[in-house]
Amino acid sequence: MDSHYEVEFTVRGDDFLAAGEASNQIKETLIMLGVPSAISRRASVITYEAEMNLVIHSGGGTLRAVITPEKLTIQATDRGPGIPDLHLAMREGFSTAPDRVREMGFGAGMGLPNIKRNSDNLEIESEVGKGTTLTATILFHEGPGDRR
Amino acid sequence: MKLKEIVSCIGAEILYGENLLDTVEIENAYASDLMSDVLAFAWPGTLLLTGLTNVQIVRTAQMMDIPAVVFVRGKRPQEEAVSLAKNVGMPLLVSSMSMYETCGLLYKAGLSPCIIPSREA
Ligand SMILES: Nc1ncnc2c1ncn2[C@@H]1O[C@H](COP(=O)(O)OP(=O)(O)O)[C@@H](O)[C@H]1O
Ligand SMILES: [Mg+2]
Numbered sequence: 001m002d003s004h005y006e007v008e009f010t011v012r013g014d015d016f017l018a019a020g021e022a023s024n025q026i027k028e029t030l031i032m033l034g035v036p037s038a039i040s041r042r043a044s045v046i047t048y049e050a051e052m053n054l055v056i057h058s059g060g061g062t063l064r065a066v067i068t069p070e071k072l073t074i075q076a077t078d079r080g081p082g083i084p085d086l087h088l089a090m091r092e093g094f095s096t097a098p099d100r101v102r103e104m105g106f107g108a109g110m111g112l113p114n115i116k117r118n119s120d121n122l123e124i125e126s127e128v129g130k131g132t133t134l135t136a137t138i139l140f141h142e143g144p145g146d147r148r
Numbered sequence: 149m150k151l152k153e154i155v156s157c158i159g160a161e162i163l164y165g166e167n168l169l170d171t172v173e174i175e176n177a178y179a180s181d182l183m184s185d186v187l188a189f190a191w192p193g194t195l196l197l198t199g200l201t202n203v204q205i206v207r208t209a210q211m212m213d214i215p216a217v218v219f220v221r222g223k224r225p226q227e228e229a230v231s232l233a234k235n236v237g238m239p240l241l242v243s244s245m246s247m248y249e250t251c252g253l254l255y256k257a258g259l260s261p262c263i264i265p266s267r268e269a
Contacts, residue, residue: 017228020207027211037192037213044211045187052183105200105208110184117188 005067013060022063023047042118049111050076072138079131157257158243165239177259191262203228220247
């Protein structure tokens with residue numbers, strides 16, 4: 001594996017047809033780089049939930065993956081409305097998603113908890129009116145692969 | 149269980165993937181109308197049963213290494229869902245029965261559930 005590999009994708013807000021394309025490209029990149037499937041599966045949950053949050057809640061942003069020999073970093077950045085109460089947003093079942101999004105099977109308020117469960121480290125910086133940056137890390141050499 | 153046996157067990161209509169029925173092998177099934185649930189609990193290789201019909205269900209399955217999807221209650225997936233499934237080689241089936249009945253038949257035929265891990269307090 002190269003010592004540093006990076007991919008970045010633009011994710012459009014409210015584009016439910018394309019939603020998931022960036023995550024799938026990242027998944028393919030990880031497979032191409034030979035990342036073990038237990039890790040790429042955790043990464044898939046993180047990227048896909050983060051991408052859906054960009055689509056649903058933020059008006060769009062970027063999804064980035066950085067792979068080094070030690071770790072995989074997934075970052076979702078947007079200049080959307082921000083998250084007023086992060087503690088509340090992390091709670092299972094909390095969601096502000098509108099009904100039309102729920103009808104598509106999203107908006108169960110499980111996204112951020114799912115991301116947390118699959119990350120070795122998760123940081124969310126958010127400012128109301130300015131945007132949100134989510135940074136999730138998976139370590140390659142920490143204990144047994146799948147912590148789910 | 150081969151996908152072919154699943155098709156005959158529930159009398160499913162094959163929307164796509166006729167030629168894959170003999171190659172796809174399935175041990176478990178998961179049924180849900182919530183994507184995040186699928187992301188949280190479905191094991192890789194699991195058959196997904198759902199009442200949702202949009203393209204995201206195929207996308208979710210693809211992300212989670214789910215090899216095939218059954219749409220219940222005779223609901224037909226949207227065109228975009230079918231074309232994505234064709235692109236990625238994912239068989240799509242339609243069951244005319246309810247979610248409960250479809251799952252019940254498959255359970256009886258020996259398809260195992262994905263065990264939900266016990267939750268921390
Ligand atoms: N990028 C974001 N920008 C603004 N708000 C967000 C963002 N991501 C998450 N949120 C807020 O956090 C809540 C919980 O997110 P999540 O756990 O993914 O559940 P869901 O997406 O199903 O609503 C969302 O309903 C929304 O209010
Ligand atoms: Mg979400």
